[in-house]
Amino acid sequence: MIRSEILKNIAPIIRDHLVVCNIGIPSQELHAIDDQPTNFYMLGTMGLASSIGLGLALSQPKTVIAIDGDGSVLTNLGTLPTIANNPADNYILMIIDNGSYGSTGDQPTYAGKKTKLERVAEACGCDNVIVCRAEDTGPALEEAIAAKRMAVMVVKCESGNAKNPVITMDPVVIRDRFMKAVQA
Amino acid sequence: MNIDKKITDDLVANDISFVTTVPCKQLAGVIDEIDARKEIFHIPSNKEDEGIGLCAGAWMGGKRPAIIMQNTAIGVTINTLATLIQYYRMPLPMLISYRGELREPVACQVEMAVHTKALLAQMNIPTYHFHKQSDVEELDNILKYTFMCNKPVAILTDANFWGGYGDQ
Numbered sequence: 001m002i003r004s005e006i007l008k009n010i011a012p013i014i015r016d017h018l019v020v021c022n023i024g025i026p027s028q029e030l031h032a033i034d035d036q037p038t039n040f041y042m043l044g045t046m047g048l049a050s051s052i053g054l055g056l057a058l059s060q061p062k063t064v065i066a067i068d069g070d071g072s073v074l075t076n077l078g079t080l081p082t083i084a085n086n087p088a089d090n091y092i093l094m095i096i097d098n099g100s101y102g103s104t105g106d107q108p109t110y111a112g113k114k115t116k117l118e119r120v121a122e123a124c125g126c127d128n129v130i131v132c133r134a135e136d137t138g139p140a141l142e143e144a145i146a147a148k149r150m151a152v153m154v155v156k157c158e159s160g161n162a163k164n165p166v167i168t169m170d171p172v173v174i175r176d177r178f179m180k181a182v183q184a
Numbered sequence: 185m186n187i188d189k190k191i192t193d194d195l196v197a198n199d200i201s202f203v204t205t206v207p208c209k210q211l212a213g214v215i216d217e218i219d220a221r222k223e224i225f226h227i228p229s230n231k232e233d234e235g236i237g238l239c240a241g242a243w244m245g246g247k248r249p250a251i252i253m254q255n256t257a258i259g260v261t262i263n264t265l266a267t268l269i270q271y272y273r274m275p276l277p278m279l280i281s282y283r284g285e286l287r288e289p290v291a292c293q294v295e296m297a298v299h300t301k302a303l304l305a306q307m308n309i310p311t312y313h314f315h316k317q318s319d320v321e322e323l324d325n326i327l328k329y330t331f332m333c334n335k336p337v338a339i340l341t342d343a344n345f346w347g348g349y350g351d352q
Contacts (some may be wrong), residue, residue: 020241032292040244040319041270043271044262044263044266044267044268044271045237045266045268047233047235047237048233048234048236048237048240048264048268049237050237051229051234051235051236051237051238051240052237052238052240052241052244053240053241053243053267054240054241055202055237055238055239055240055241055242055243055245055249056241056244056245057241057245058202058225058227058238058245058249059241059242059243059244059245059246059247060203060240060245060246061193076231076233076234078231078234078236079237081230082227082228082229082230082234082238086227100214104223130197136256151311171271171272171273172272172273173233174272175244175272175274179244180320182244182245182246183246
């Protein structure tokens with residue numbers, strides 16, 4: 001199972017929540033599968049989905065799901081101690097770990113080799129780390145949302161991308177639409 | 185005048201309630217003051233681009249953010265400023281310790297100081313330079329300006345402004 005199949009499976013679950021989606025193909029896939037005003041698509045700035053998601057969760061009460069990747073978390077590893085030490089129980093960081101940099105040609109990441117992000121997260125002090133198989137993502141996510149406890153999910157899946165067009169929506173429109181959904 | 189208290193008072197008066205910091209010796213006092221204020225949620229970051237991401241999220245969540253960092257961070261945050269803060273048009277006051285200016289004891293700090301204003305100018309980031317303590321009187325207006333225009337705005341604060349480094 002690849003990331004786009006996971007996103008298809010969880011689309012009915014995440015559409016009722018605020019979603020911050022990682023740069024590149026993940027945002028293109030989510031946009032094609034189920035575009036919602038509650039989706040914030042990152043068009044640039046690799047690595048910051050988890051930071052934006054945490055800032056958002058700490059600043060308002062709605063549930064926030066940041067959909068990140070192993071490569072992006074590796075590029076901003078400092079995010080995990082910050083998340084661990086500033087818990088927001090309305091925050092779920094979902095790391096879709098396919099062991100590769102999908103948007104740039106599926107080059108392997110270190111998470112696909114020796115590095116285990118779930119153990120990194122635990123070592124950073126994240127005390128609710130959930131590891132699941134791609135096929136089990138939906139039920140695991142529903143459980144994590146219902147628990148109302150900050151969670152870092154590491155979803156293991158295969159490398160690969162669906163073919164979708166780039167997002168041409170203006171960034172200010174994405175942001176404005178999203179902020180109205182946050183306030184709604 | 186207690187400069188740390190004055191800066192923090194201005195942040196609070198402008199409804200800034202989410203502040204991320206990466207420390208600098210010059211900023212130690214203001215960081216302590218911010219940490220002590222109940223009106224402000226203080227969240228230290230490990231790197232300045234991470235901090236800017238936190239600020240972007242906080243602003244979209246309805247809070248007014250600010251980042252406090254050293255000018256060396258300009259070298260770290262150019263991409264984040266361009267592709268997140270400017271591209272999505274978000275406000276971000278950046279209170280910056282301007283190391284490598286007059287009264288600087290550490291030579292290496294000068295190497296980024298000579299690039300600081302040029303980089304900010306290249307990025308079309310409105311930039312203010314506090315050199316004398318009385319320059320702080322402009323802070324309130326700079327903060328209002330930042331949230332009026334939805335841009336990142338830099339406030340460079342040098343060693344002379346902070347009163348030098350003592351016997352370092």
